[in-house]
Amino acid sequence: MDRRSIIKQAGIAGVLAAGAAPAVHAQAAVRWRLASSFPKSLDTIYGAAEVFAKKVKELSGGKFEISVHAGGELMPPLGVVDGVQQGSVEMCHTVPYYYFGKNEAFAIGAAIPFGMNSRQMTAWMMHGNGRKLMNEFYAKYNIVSFAGGNTGAQMGGWFRKEIKTPADIKGLKFRVGGFAGRVIERMGGVPQNIPGGEIYQALEKGTIDAAEWVGPYDDQKLGFNKVAPYYYYPGWWEGGPEVDFFINNKAFDTLSPENKAIIEAASAYAHVDMQAKYDALNPTALKQLVGAKTKVVSFPKEVLQASFDASMAIYAELEAKNPDWKKIYSDYRTFQKDQILWFRFAEARFDSFMQTAKL
Template identity: 70%
Template sequence: MERRSFLRNTGLAGVLAAGAAPAVVHAQANVRWRLASSFPKSLDSLYGGAETLAKKVADMTGGKFQISVHAAGELVPALGIVDALQNNTIEAGHTVAYYYFGKDDAWALGAGIPFGLNSRQMTAWMYDGNGLKLMREFYSNYNIINFPGGNTGAQMAGWFRKEIKSVNDLKGLKFRIGGFAGRVMERLGVVPQNLPAGEVYQALEKGTIDAAEFVGPYDDLRLGLYKVAPNYYYPGWWEGGPQVDFYISQKAYDSLSSEYKAVLEAAAALVHSEIQAKYDARNPEALKQLVAQKVKLVSFPKSVMDQGFKVCQDLYAELSAKNPAWKKIYGDLEKFRRDLYLWWRFNEAQYDRYMQGVKL
């Protein structure tokens, strides 16, 4: 049987099981890529995802496909990855789509929007719905192809110097909040600040900002935000299940062999599940440690969330009326979400509510 015919019939898993991988790898060219992360090394779950990708790609190609990983600011600014890809400064990036909503609001849909999908639902929409297809169609306008590269799960709302008892308490608040969610918070009177992770602590400590959110207990503990703001709010309704992505220059991706493309896809899929698992496993213990530091856990008043939801629906309707890309992608996401919650309400949510109410 010819080698290419064998590969088509068995797939990558079959090749590895049959012991044919060394010959396949031997036939491939050496590839060297640079990957820029939007995250500092201190955020090991997020930054570590890119390191895992690089390691797995190298392992599966016998070291022939090497990806060097660079933390935020080493090669390009934390929020400069898309521009760097388009300029061919780098071949790959690990970042969050909503950072780039300034280019087009539709970017936010690739990560997560306020009152959007949770992490499992986002993964379902991407892999078995139309999410990945629609976002790749959109990213092709920027000569980028994406692979889902992690999800943090529902995030915390963040750290506040003062308590938020009503929407009025948000007015004039200088709030570090990432990406597109700032558009919504502006409508509630907030003054959003889009700062990378490495600058958040200092800004909060000096009073340059009044509040800050990043991810959740595990990362927030490492950033030390509890030392400079005592009130830890939940839930982060603007980030119910934000996805992280690997962005690849279309030019660099097209230059890969079909085997290397398959390796890259498999490695990214592993990272996607691994990051979610890390946050689910590590957040509980980190929350315990934060509570031990006398952190005050506070839930947002329902009135604040209700107003936030209303503002979101108004904004999404406005964007659908004027932005064809938003209308196409959001319309599909909205229908998918509606069907999912029909199922969730009768089964998943009911099970979770029961288990949270029993003594374990």
């Protein structure tokens, strides 16, 4: 060995001995399971979890992998929050309002009747107090939340008979997601909380009289037009429902800073991708449903007003008895009022003109 090689090796050894060598961080492989509330057939809402998992794997160079499991594979579709809370799975993909039975405040994290649209909801979550307030609340259930998609304003659902007045709601057995059931109940209806994959059979057999899900693309895939002729709009209970990734807080805390950043980035990507997909696919599906003789009908103003009045009465009652609701709802409504003012001058006026313009 020549002299230069000896000096060179001695120099490296000296550097290492002095602790001055650059640190090399070998990221340990992470394997998680995600339980979805949705069936695989819905490539939009279920698919957002797959989009998320794929992006996590890409951003981590394959070191962080999340397997996605459809509703019913690991646990019941509406049992996923219990699974995350108890640590049975690291995370789930679901709609927070499904769990209003635990506490009504869950609903505010997704959508409440006559609430914000999707852009307003994202603004509240990202640049208002939304995510902070909701995560403070979710901490009681060992959960950390991240945005997992939005459907945009939804349709009002499929009905066997016409809805002409508020009286037509009385006795109606209506599959309606989350907190909206409280309003339907106040109006004399009979709400049913049924997972997406079970709605068709219930509607076909007459177990229910009406059902809402999301919008034209998903509803067509689920075949609701074959078992109910009237397709109502708008879904006043879901102006912009956020779907969320719920992560067990202990599992999240064990992640490296890099993997936490990857979760945040991948969830933001999946969040935007879901609504873009719905906006791209719904128009064609609606035209096809109309072509198949579906009767697309708007809720009469009288019905909307009665629904609004019932909603506001329920909110007032909750403010008086549920501290979690009062804290979050107060901030939510203050933010929404400013959003409505802004949208009135820009988005709403522009949209109303474009809907009558001939392109």
